[in-house]
Amino acid sequence: MQEEKSRMLVSNWLFLGVAMLIVQVILGGVTRLTGSGLSITEWDPIMGVLPPLNNKQWQQAFQQYQQIAQFKYMNFNFTLSDFKHIFFWEWFHRLWARSIGIVFLIPFIYFIIKKHIKNWMIQPLIGLFILGGFQGLIGWIMVKSGLNDENLYVSHIKLAVHFVAAMILIAYTLLFALMIRVPQNQKIVHASLKKLTVFIIVLLFIQITYGAFMAGLKAASAAPTWPTINGMWLPDAFGKESIEQNLFFNKITIHFIHRTLAYVLLLFIIIWYAKASQNKQSNWFNTTKKLSVALVIAQVLLGIAAVLASPGIILGKFGLFEWLAEIHQVIGMLLLLSMITNAYLLKFNKAVG
Numbered sequence: 150m151q152e153e154k155s156r157m158l159v160s161n162w163l164f165l166g167v168a169m170l171i172v173q174v175i176l177g178g179v180t181r182l183t184g185s186g187l188s189i190t191e192w193d194p195i196m197g198v199l200p201p202l203n204n205k206q207w208q209q210a211f212q213q214y215q216q217i218a219q220f221k222y223m224n225f226n227f228t229l230s231d232f233k234h235i236f237f238w239e240w241f242h243r244l245w246a247r248s249i250g251i252v253f254l255i256p257f258i259y260f261i262i263k264k265h266i267k268n269w270m271i272q273p274l275i276g277l278f279i280l281g282g283f284q285g286l287i288g289w290i291m292v293k294s295g296l297n298d299e300n301l302y303v304s305h306i307k308l309a310v311h312f313v314a315a316m317i318l319i320a321y322t323l324l325f326a327l328m329i330r331v332p333q334n335q336k337i338v339h340a341s342l343k344k345l346t347v348f349i350i351v352l353l354f355i356q357i358t359y360g361a362f363m364a365g366l367k368a369a370s371a372a373p374t375w376p377t378i379n380g381m382w383l384p385d386a387f388g389k390e391s392i393e394q395n396l397f398f399n400k401i402t403i404h405f406i407h408r409t410l411a412y413v414l415l416l417f418i419i420i421w422y423a424k425a426s427q428n429k430q431s432n433w434f435n436t437t438k439k440l441s442v443a444l445v446i447a448q449v450l451l452g453i454a455a456v457l458a459s460p461g462i463i464l465g466k467f468g469l470f471e472w473l474a475e476i477h478q479v480i481g482m483l484l485l486l487s488m489i490t491n492a493y494l495l496k497f498n499k500a501v502g
Contacts, residue, residue, distance in 0.1 A: 155265040156329050162256050163326035169249045170319045171482060174312070176242045178478050181364060182471045184464070185235035186303060187219050189243070190296055192289045198247060200240050210236065219301050223464075231465075246285060253278065273325050280318045287311050305365025306397065312361040313354065316482065320489050327493045335433045336496050342428075343495040345421050350492060352414055353485045359407040360481060368400040368407075369474070370459040378405055411449050418445045418488075425491070434494045437487050444484040451477040 180186050190213045191197070201207040211232045214220050220227065257274060260266040266274070291311045295303035363369060372378040384401040395402040422442040429435055455473040462470050 155260075155267070158265050159260060159270065160326045160330035162260070163322055163329070166249065166253055167319055167323050167326065167486075169245070169252060170315070170322065171479075173242070173245050173249060174315050174319075174482060175475065175479060176238070176245055177312075177315070178364075178475050179467075180238045180242045181308075182474060183235060183238050183467060184219075184224075185238035185242075186292060187217060187295045188214055188232065188235040188239045189292075190214060190217065192292070194247075194285075197240075197243060200236070207233065216298075217296050218298050219295065221298070223301050246288075250281065253281065270329070277318075277322060277325065280314075280321060284311075284314050284318050287314050302365065302367075305362050308365040309358050309361035313358055316354070316357060316485060319482070319486065323486055323489060324493055327490060331433060331494070335431045336494055337428055337431050337434055338496045338498060339428060340497045342421070342424055343492065343497055345417070345424070346488060346492045346495055349414065349417050349421060350485070350488050352410065352417070353481075353488060356407070356410045356414060357481055357485065359403060359410065360478070362397070362403045363407050364474070364478075366398075366400050366403065368404050369456050369470070370462055371400040372404045373456055373459045375453050375456055378408070408452070411452055415445050415449050418442055431494060434491065437490045437494065441484065441487040441491060444480055444487060448477065448480045448484055451480060 189197070189210070201210050207229060211229055214232060224231070257266070261271075287307075288311055291303050291307040294300065294307050374380065378384055378401060384399075384405045390399060390402075396406075397403075418441060422438060425434070425438040451473055455470060455477050458470040458473055461468060
């Protein structure tokens with residue numbers, strides 16, 4: 150009974166962590182969509198908990214923002230009130246990250262004292278703390294890429310690294326929670342389906358990387374048409390630019406890759422679902438497999454809607470496109486996490502988990 154109680158407490162704590170990490174990524178998306186990410190030009194893990202508390206401190210923070218290219222060439226008409234608006238989202242994004250650290254650390258200490266955390270759990274939990282700290286460092290490296298006199302935004306490559314690292318952290322936490330919570334009799338031996346699931350997860354990681362490229366390059370509005378890309382089925386950049394330029398910097402090509410991967414994933418997950426539906430022995434798997442196919446359909450439709458809404462973007466306004474883009478990102482995260490859960494519930498054979 151005590152063992153079961155410990156498993157429930159620790160797994161619930163980890164699931165709470167997963168939820169808070171998802172909220173953190175959502176806040177990161179809002180921060181990006183509101184153009185707030187460069188409003189705080191310093192990384193102060195301790196004193197940065199407090200925002201400016203008086204007019205002098207606000208003026209000082211605003212003056213620091215005025216030194217970078219984003220203010221000089223894009224937001225030069227900002228008042229202090231405008232600056233306070235964008236400052237809030239970046240500050241809240243960082244504050245939530247600190248809150249996650251507290252929510253992980255305090256129960257960790259309590260659970261060790263109460264012996265709810267078993268010896269085999271300690272090393273993975275330490276790994277979790279290391280990944281969390283590393284994610285904060287990656288975030289600051291990303292922000293620094295935009296704190297200069299040349300770039301209006303952060304590097305889209307570093308934005309993608311930050312986002313993918315966040316998803317790895319969330320996936321790690323989720324898998325550890327599932328390892329503690331899910332009874333072994335809920336896992337299914339199905340080698341071929343497991344292989345297909347892992348393949349889809351790899352595609353999803355590539356897809357979210359290109360989604361981050363799309364976000365960082367503001368590439369949605371570069372081709373606000375569907376089903377063609379500005380009237381083309383294949384971008385005319387193919388063959389005209391280097392492979393590196395096409396894969397990592399050309400907006401239209403990146404847009405094409407992101408769209409095409411969406412269709413490929415939709416097809417593979419439908420095939421996967423048809424195969425998975427033949428197995429009904431696990432209640433956990435019965436739920437997650439249905440969730441995955443529903444999420445991928447919603448994700449494709451939201452992506453199309455966001456692209457078509459992109460001509461309505463108004464700088465500094467959170468309108469229809471921004472709402473669709475944010476929901477699109479959330480559904481994409483949930484789709485990846487649902488497939489990771491499916492992969493955990495599937496086994497290659499009886500001897501291997």
